[in-house]
Amino acid sequence: MEILKVSGVNKAFGGLKALHDVNLAVEEGMVHAIIGPNGAGKSTLLNCFVGRLIPDTGTVMFGDTSLIGLKAHKINQAGVSRVFQTPEIFSDLTLLENVMIPTMARRDGEFALHAFKRLDRDAEIHDKSMHMLEDVGLAEKKDMIAASLSRxxxxxxxxxxxxxxxxxxxxxxxxxxxxSRADTNNTIDLLKRIGDRGITKVVIEHDMHVVFSLADKVSVLAQGTVICEGKPQEIKGDPRVQEAYLGGAHL
Amino acid sequence: MTSKTSPMRDWIFFVVFAIAVLTMPIWLAPIGAGYPDLLQKFMIYGLFATGFNLLFGLTGYLSFGHAAFLGVGSYSAVWTFKLLGMNPVPAAIVAVITSGIFALLIGYVSLRRSGIYFSILTLAFAQMSYNLAYSVLTPITNGETGLRVLRTDPRLFDSSNAVDGPLIANLFGIEMTGYAGFYFCAIVLLIAFFIAQRIFRSPFGIMLRAVKTNQNRMNYTGLNPRPYTLAAFVISGMYAGLAGALLCITDPLAGAERMQWTASGEVVLMTILGGAGTLLGPIFGAALIKYFENIFSAFNDQTLHEIFGFLPDFIEVPVVSVTSLFVGEGWHLTLGVLFMLIVIFLPGGLMEGFSRIGRLFKRSSGKSESRGAAAPAD
Structure with missing residues (x-):
């Protein structure tokens, strides 16, 4: 089943055509990588999924919901989360608080005026957040301020x-x-582990090592359009990809 | 590292704070601050700054127009006196409601922008309110003369219409002047402080801090920052309105100058001086500024000559002429210097200073403990 379906998306910035008739279907439960050379329109495409950019034409369907014109927080509440190129966290707060906020956002919705409840008495939120921190191996650092963490x-x-x-x-x-290489490998391991939960993932990536160790399916974007799609092994050998992405060199 | 919170610790903290506030007339007497008028000011401006801090300290939105709510609260309180009688409780309630509505309107428009644009918008609204109160709305505000309660006012629920002397707010016969006025303000402050403490510890409070830290992440976490900031703005406007009502409860007169931008700036100074984002800081800042205002503005050349009398004349005269710039009318210079020193050396305000001193003590006691623990091992 398709969880995300992008059809006929065009986006131009002034005279620059960033996306040109992009069609893409992400299957549920898959890790779908979008690769492509610099300036191919990868980030533009991603921004069209999360409400930061509105495509000029075309549709982006998430299940039965159209994501076009929805505000970022509505898209998240519909079930789409996003990891940024530079981590976007609440850097003045502790790790535990950082995780509690999204936990509460999921339970209480986009706005809740709980001004008299004590957060430290909310066992449900606390336990769920602590579990998550344990899962990613940050439980001992829960009281540290997030800004002091390594990349x-x-x-x-x-x-x-x-x-x-x-x-x-x-x-x-x-x-x-x-x-660093070590951090990259750790992150890959983590992403593989969370793959077990059956969360569909769309990964934009430069690093081929990451792409080939994670992705079930790869779409190659070049000059604002999808030139090729398939399993990582198929993509590796495709001459069009090597031409566009690697300038003809062999992988 | 942040300190752990627990309901028990918060209760202890609150009880200690309450005792400290209620015994102020005793322990502030030695430094010349133990008289009711000044103590009332500590309470009222402490309340004002506590409310301001709920917006600025938590969300980081710097409002430069909070005096507007102080003024709205004052006018509402005096009108309640005029219409319903001199009981302070309805006056306070009406002031909180009207200033809350006022804050909702101003906040709804101003919070469309953030940063400096938000500050300028709130400043513009406050100056508009000031000018409205000063001239346009004279029938409601009585313009530059100021609004006061008159003997001819209806005061529906006042049974004792025949009292002689000036009209003073009274709570079932207790006149709200002197120490009675102080204790009334102190109890209001304690209630407001308790609410602020709860907000700091609540899910709502942490969302406000999230607004300050990273609105982008907040959006992508499925949270809408706008209603959070608006709620904080309205709550802090209500605090300001309540403070304005207290000003009129202790002295039933409301003037437009209360809404001037200088008054808005003062509460910013109080909060930053004490430590924005901390619970106690704004109250310390407010007390410090009001104390200095009273002490230094009361100095004149005469008192300076007495202080520096021990110096030889040729030194005394220049010393007095220089220091006289910083006292009396010029006490704002002292305030300016103090503010600069704090911002440069203690960006976290007085509270940061206290915690540095605290850490110093902890370190020295920690050393002796570890020495004690090491001894048996030897």
Whole structure:
């Protein structure tokens, strides 16, 4: 079953055609990677999924819901979470608080005026958040301020914040950008582990190592359009991909 | 590292705070602040700053127009006196409601922008309110003379219409002046402080801090920051309105100058001086500013000559002429210098200073403990 269906999406910035008739279908439970050279329109496409950009034409359907024109928080409440290229976390708050916020957002909706409840008495939120922190291996650091974490740990925390919401679809924008090899491998392991939960993932990635170790299906984007789609092994050998993405060099 | 919170600790904290507030007339007497008028000001402006801090300290939205709500609260309170009688309780309730509605309108428009644009919008609204109160709305506000309760006013529920002397707010016969006025303000402050403490510890409070830290992540977490900031704005406007009502309860006169931008700036100073985002900081800041205002503005050349009298004349004269710039009318200079020093050396305000001192003590006691623990091992 398709969880995300993109059809005929066009987006231009002034004279620059960033996306040109993009069609894409993401199957439920799959890890779908979107790769492509710089400027191919990967981030533009992702921004069309989360309400940051509105395509000029075309549709983006998430299940039966159209995501076009919806505000970011509505899209999240519909079940789409997003990991950013640079981790977006609540850096002045503790790790536990960071995870509690999305947990509450999922339970209480986009706004709840709980001004007299004590947060430290809310066992449900606390336990769920602590479980999540344990899952990503940050439980001992729960009282640290998030700003003091390493890049890799910030990524873990951001993933925890997305996963605790049990999203139907998780969007990952270059999840290992700027990471050391060790951090990258840790992140891959973590992403593989959360694959067991059956969360559909769309990954935008530069790092081929990451793509080939994670993805079930790959779409190659070049000059704003999907030039090729298939299993990682098929993509590897496709001459069009090597031409567009690698400038003809062999992988 | 953050300190752990627990309901027990918060109760202890609150009880200690309550005792400290209620015994103020005793322990503030030695530094010359133990008289009711000044103590009332501590309470009222402490309340004002506590409310302001709920917006600025938690969400980071810097309102430069909070004096408007103080003024609205004052006018509402005086009108309640005029129409219903001199009981302070309905006056306070009416003031909270009207300032809340007022804050809802101003906040709804102003919160469309953030950062400096938000500050400018709130400032513009406050100056508009000031000008409305000063001239346009004279029938309601009595313009520059100020609104006061007159003997001819209906005061529907006042049984004792025949009292002589000036009209003073009274709670079932207790006149709200002097220490009675202080204790009334103190109890209101304690209730408001308790509510603020609960908000700090609540899910709502943590959402407000999330607004301050990262609105982008908040949006992508399925939360809508706008109603959170608006709720914080309205609550803090209600606090300001209540403070305005207390000003009129202790002295039933409301003037437009209460809404001036200088008054809005003052509450910003109080909050930053004490420590924005902390519970006690704004109250310390308010007390410090009001204390200095009273002490330094009361100084004149005469008192300076007495203080520096021990110096030889040729030194005394220049010293007095320089320091006289900083006292009396010029006490704002002292305030300015103090503010600069705090912002530069203690960006977290007085509260940061206290916690640094606390840590210093903890470290020295921690050292002796570890030494004690190491001894048996030897």
């Amino acid at each position: 890799g740990d910030k990524r873990r925390l951001e993933l925890a914040m997305c996963l605790v919401q049990d999203p139907k679809l998780l969007l990952l924008d270059e999840p290992t950008a700027g990471m």
